Amino acid sequence: MSIKTSCKSVLLAGAALALMATGAAAVEWRLGHILPPDHPGNRALERAAEEIAERTDNRIEIKVFPAGQIGGAKEILTGMTIGTHQMAFDGAGILSQWSSELGVLEAPYLAKDFRHLERLIDSKKGHELVETLRTEHGLRLLDVWYYGTRHMTNNARPIETPADVEGLKLRVPEVALSLEFVKALGGRPTPMAFPELYLGLQTGVVDGQENPLPTINAAKFYEVQKNLALTGHLVQFVAPLVAEDAWNAASEGDRAVVMEVLQTVGDDYNASVIELEKELVAALEEKGMAVTRPDREAFAKAVQPIFGQFAELWGPDTYAALAEID
Numbered sequence: 001m002s003i004k005t006s007c008k009s010v011l012l013a014g015a016a017l018a019l020m021a022t023g024a025a026a027v028e029w030r031l032g033h034i035l036p037p038d039h040p041g042n043r044a045l046e047r048a049a050e051e052i053a054e055r056t057d058n059r060i061e062i063k064v065f066p067a068g069q070i071g072g073a074k075e076i077l078t079g080m081t082i083g084t085h086q087m088a089f090d091g092a093g094i095l096s097q098w099s100s101e102l103g104v105l106e107a108p109y110l111a112k113d114f115r116h117l118e119r120l121i122d123s124k125k126g127h128e129l130v131e132t133l134r135t136e137h138g139l140r141l142l143d144v145w146y147y148g149t150r151h152m153t154n155n156a157r158p159i160e161t162p163a164d165v166e167g168l169k170l171r172v173p174e175v176a177l178s179l180e181f182v183k184a185l186g187g188r189p190t191p192m193a194f195p196e197l198y199l200g201l202q203t204g205v206v207d208g209q210e211n212p213l214p215t216i217n218a219a220k221f222y223e224v225q226k227n228l229a230l231t232g233h234l235v236q237f238v239a240p241l242v243a244e245d246a247w248n249a250a251s252e253g254d255r256a257v258v259m260e261v262l263q264t265v266g267d268d269y270n271a272s273v274i275e276l277e278k279e280l281v282a283a284l285e286e287k288g289m290a291v292t293r294p295d296r297e298a299f300a301k302a303v304q305p306i307f308g309q310f311a312e313l314w315g316p317d318t319y320a321a322l323a324e325i326d
Contacts, residue, residue: 101132116326184303
């Protein structure tokens, strides 16, 4: 993975330096994100923060604020650029508001699974995207964690082919790429705030929605949705980020500890999410959902034409360079 590979030498050199940093001043890094407190990602961050404080003798104390306690995703990242916050935990969608090329990593069917997504980020083009975010906006990715793979649910009919999406009113995030994705399949994309979604599904304001399996389960959409289609249309990452100024102010030894802990905790977290997704298919079937496994190649072909609309935002050769990576 790009972050792990590029920092391997830092970890080796910093291990010894960490023992020499005992005279450094203590700092507090405020880490904000919008996931709920009981989300596995938040629990993993809290575990990492505790270990980092212990291993740096409290020279770096990361205070984790979940559920938008210190602002929404955009406010948190803005705070990092002006010094009111030092860390965040978010993905390519929101980060593309700072570096538009990163939006390509949200292209439907670009990544086959999380391991493939890691290879995309580890590529030459992936390194360029991450480096631009750091050098031009002061936002440094410390690791890449797995958020989940998005699938469709609806109350109208089982989805086996792209034609089955035609006419369905599907809730999507208010993101241009998400809107165009559903339009390309003949559906009717309907932006709606996530807290309003359960009621919208229950009352028929929308026919369905798309989210990762852990979200579908945690939000109890199985209570108000009949059909689950494993479309696997978008593999998403979420990343611990740090403001470049805060990072540079820390000693090399303490930075090595932060990297090592986040990568170790992240590996455990990734494995747990992958395993949870495997278990949830059967669990959702037991809760009454009818599960279909559509031909993803047919869906990928149907949405391919929309990517030309985003070439200017992503850079003319960005999608093509990533699409070539197996």
